[in-house]
Structures are given as structure tokens and as C-alpha cells.
Amino acid sequence: MLNRSSQTFGECCAGGVVAALGLLIVMEAQGFPTLPGQRYGAALFPLIIGFAMIVGGIWLALTNLRPVMQRFTTPRPVKLKAAALSFHRLFLPVWLVIGYLLLADTLGALLTLALLVAVLMLLSGVRPWLALVMALLTAAAIWGAFVYMLRVPLPLGTVFNG
Amino acid sequence: MDAILSGAGLVFNLQTLVVILAAAAFGMFVGAIPGLTATMAVALLVPVTYFMEPIPAIAAMVTTAAVTIFAGDIPGAYLRIPGTPSSAAYVDEAYAFSQRGKASECLGIALVCSVIGGIIGTLVLIFVAPYLAEFALNFSAFEYFWLALLGLSCAVFISPGSHLKAVLSLCIGLSLATVGLDSTTGSPRFTFGVTDLMGGVNFIPVMIGLFAIAEVMRFTSKPADELAVTVKDTGRVFGEVTPALRQHWKSVLRGSGTGSLIGVLPGAGSDIAAWVSYAVSRKFSPTPDRFGSGHAEGIVETSSSNNAAVSGSWVPALVFGIPGDTITAVVIGVLYMKGMNPGPAIFMEGGSMVYALFMVFIIANLVMLPVGYIAIRMGKGFVATPTRIVMPIVLAFCIVGAYSINNSTVDVMLMLMAGVAAYGLGRAGFPAAPIILGLVLGGLLEKSFMSAMIRSDGDLLAFFSRPISASLGALVILIWLLPLLIRVVRRVAA
Structure with a gap:
């Protein structure tokens, strides 16, 4: 089982990565064509998903930010050899x-x-x-x-x- | 009559029967090894079924899914470790039963009840699916949009764990589904100039990565301990089946009914059915105090329930193309790839294919009896198979399986990336199932959404203009608001 601190750190990072991925989707989708005579087109669905990922990812990262900050401000022995293995x-x-x-x-x-x-x-x-x-x-x-x-x-x- | 005979001809031939037997043996082996899930079994099987005709391919996957769910009980009885998540609900009960020196008897009861549950679930499929299909013929893009969203919402909000992470996993799957040529405008999306991505993300390598490579990485990062069976056993497999069935036949029927019903719900699978049935069994038992001490009643009801759910989950999968769980999501993906699109038309045409499908489901459950009997007799050997021997073999099959779909190393790399991502997300507590559901259902969801938008000229209120569409929409909104409502009710009650 993962310890809580490691889990929180993972959640914070994953939230950030998902939000970044969402941002990439939104930016890329801006260039997609629309349907003739409409304001929406190929970009609509990716944009909805992209925005959901940005909001959800940031939310997840922020809710885990405080424990992660505490983890970094509290000095802990780093076992480099064990980590590398x-x-x-x-x-x-x-x-x-x-x-x-x-x-x-x-x-x-x-x-x-x-x-x-x-x-x-x-x-x-x-x-x-x-x-x-x-x-x-x-x-x-x-x-x-x-x-x-x-x-x-x-x-x-x-x-x-x- | 001709259609039935023609359907029988599709099933009762040497190739399909050998495939069913081989799939049953494979499912039994995978299910009996702790840590390997039914989804992983189906994922590993997909590259092989890809080269088969539709009926043997479906037979292989249906048999594997049904048998793996039962086989998950074997390590539960011997080691107190559920072989698959569907056996987790009654693992303590099964282990306590086995502690009396009756592991084979316990598994014999579970085997017979699994077969009964699976067949009752299949009967539900046979009798309910054609009516639902007739009903579904009136569905337009609005209804299909809400149905797809309902399936995804159930997968996110019914499953245990963080809903936010499940939603984000789902978004990852949906975003992968948008890669390739857009079906509405025909323009390429997120292909970044890579020609191989024009046709979209190949879901088989992604699925192998999500469910197998991530598991191999989990194993190498923390190898499992050596397993040793200490339970003594008399070996009388069917020794206690008759008294258990005579005493608890109502539980078998109730478990099968509950399982079938939960299976039919899009997004809810056999593990949820097992937990619900165990709780129901205990609640309505005349001897609830005996639960936890190896009481046959709990085993009877729950083992029929999880296999009934496996059969029931095929109803939304085959009628609407909406997967009931991860396994059916995988199968739907394969059906689409084979050009056999699931939907009401399959049932309404009533051709030989439908009868062949029904026969396959019944045989898949019946074949569990002889194969399960042999597996129980060999159970101790199965469950003690070290994962350090199994996992390297799984890795080799993953590589060749991903490669074999298009004979392309790009797919092997895609599998690897999906595996690494799934491992990382899994460590952060993100579930993998919504990713594959999003990838499989994303196309249908977007296509129906865009069709509905075009038909309604962008008017969102049109999504609620038809009675069925409005009901489904209200149900989806209710499911999304459910966690909030539960929190409010709890706060008010406190």
C-alpha cells in the first residue's frame, strides 16, 4: 500500500498533468473548422472535455497542494540508493x-x-x-x-x- | 426455424467448440491467479479473437469473462485472496467455509450457483433484449446521447473511490476518442501529422497497456510474496451442493435476479452486484449472525449474483451498444472493429446471428461445470502459481498481442505509453475502467451529440423535448447530483 503522503503527492502531480493536458486540448482545438453556417464544429466536443480536464485537474491539484507543501518543508532523509533501485x-x-x-x-x-x-x-x-x-x-x-x-x-x- | 438451425450451425462446429473450451481453460487459469482480473483475461485474448469470425470471437470473450468470474473464487477459498474483484464481497465467507476442511465443497457450491446465475442472466438477455431492441428502434440521436452519457455516468458515480478522479479518467478516455478524422467535418484532430493516427487511437493496444502492462509494472515494482495453501481439503466437489441448493434456493433466485438487474444497468458490473447481493443476503437471512463464519447462504446468493451480472451486462451492450462494464466495453470495441455494430438492428432482423449469440451465452455458462470441476480438483496448484513466473509470460504476450493487430511497432509503443500512464494514474488513485469506457463510447457520444446539435440548430432545450430523451436526461442529471444530494441529506440528518 502507498503511504498517504506519497499518494497525495501523486494526486497533486496527476491533477497538474491532467490540467496541462486539458489546456493542450483547448489550445489545439481552437484551430479546428466549424460547420457551415454554425458557430460550432469539430472543436466543440474536445473543448468541453478540455475545459472539464482543466477545471477538474486544477481542483485536484489544489486540494492536495497543502499536504504536498508540508511534505517539502519538513526535512526528511532521502534514501537515494533505495529510490534508484x-x-x-x-x-x-x-x-x-x-x-x-x-x-x-x-x-x-x-x-x-x-x-x-x-x-x-x-x-x-x-x-x-x-x-x-x-x-x-x-x-x-x-x-x-x-x-x-x-x-x-x-x-x-x-x-x-x- | 431456419434461422435457429443456421444459428446452431454457427455455434456447433469444431472451431467454435474448441475455441469455447480453450477460452474456458484460459479464463479458469487467469481467474484463479490472484491479481489477474477478468478484464485482463479478455484484454489478452482480444488480439487472438481479432483474427476469428464474429461468433467464435464473441464465444471466446463471453466464455472467458464468465469463467474468470467464477475462477476468482478459487484463491478466495484457499488463500483468502479474491482472484478477481467480483469475488471480494464473500472472500471471508468462502475462506471460513474452507477452514473446515471443505474448500472443494465450498467451490462446488459456488460453481453450481455461478452456472445457475449465468444461465438466469442469459435468459434475461434472451427475453428482455428483443423487447428493448424494439423500443430502441424509436431512439434518435437525442436518446442515444443520453444513453451513452448514462452509461458513462453510472461508471463514474456508482463505482467506489473518488468521483473527481473517475471523471478525469473518463475525460482522458473521451479525449483519446477524439483523435483522428472528425466524423462531422472530416478534418483531422490531434494527429500532429502522424498518418497512423488518422484512423483514431487503436483501442486494443491501449487496453492491453491499461490492464496488463500496468499490472506487470505493479508486479516488478513490488513483487508479490510466495503463496502457500494451508487449507486442508476432502476433494468432494459436489458434496454439499444439493443440501445448499435445497436450503437456499430462494437465495439463488434472488441473487440471480439482483445480479441480472445490476448487470443490465450500464456501468455497473459484477463486483457491484456481488457486494449488493451479499448485503441483501445478510439482511434477509433468518440467520444473519452466521454470516462471516462460512455460511453457505452468503456464498450461494453472491456467487449466483456476480455471474448473472456478467450475463446481464450484455443486454445494454448488445441492444444499445452501451457497455455494462469494462469487459463489455472491450467486446464492443472488438465488434466495431469487425464491422458488426451492436444495436437494436441485430435483434430486430432476428437472423441466425442472434440465435447463435444466445446459444453461445448458454454454452459458455454450461461449459463452466466440467472445466470448473477440473479446476477445483487442481485448485491448489493453480492458486500457488507464482506471479514471478506468470508476469514475464504476460509481458511477452502483451507485446505480440499489440503488434499483431496491424503488424506495427507503433501499436507496441502505444501500448507501452498507455501502460506507463495507467500505472502513474493508478498510483494517484485514478481508476482505469472509465478510460477504456470513454475511449469506446466517446465516438458514439460525440456523434450523437453533434447530430442532435445539428438537428436542433444548437438549441440545448431540444435535448429534453422528447419524452424518453427528457426522462433519460433527468436520470443522468440526478446521477450527477446524487453525491451532492447524499451529502446534503446526511448534513440535515446530523
């Missing part, structure tokens, strides 16, 4: 997906998927032999289901296929 663990799936996108065309989807599964299992504490077996089985199952049955052209890779 936590950040790294959190974004592990993101790095792995990006890794897949970068390597699949070269190594092929089969091998890249096996690597991805094996790496995530090993880093999650699965025994190496089990991680290897599961990785190979997963990649083979995906290859069988998607390439042979559903005819999805997953990348074959240039390393093994010239």
Missing part, C-alpha cells in the same frame, strides 16, 4: 519492451521474446534453469500460436536469416 525495478518492463523493439528485427522475435522472459524471470528471483525452460516454452508457444495459427508475420531476424 525502486525506479529501476518499476521501469524494468518498459526497458524490456524497448529492448524488444530494438532487437527483434536483428535477433528475431523468437529469440528476443525468450530473452525478455528469461531476463524478467531471473531478475524476479526465478531459478535459472526454470527461467530458461519457461522462456523457451513461452517463446515457442507464442511462435506457434501467432506465426503458425494466426499468420502474424513476427520478425524472423537478420542474424540467423542473412
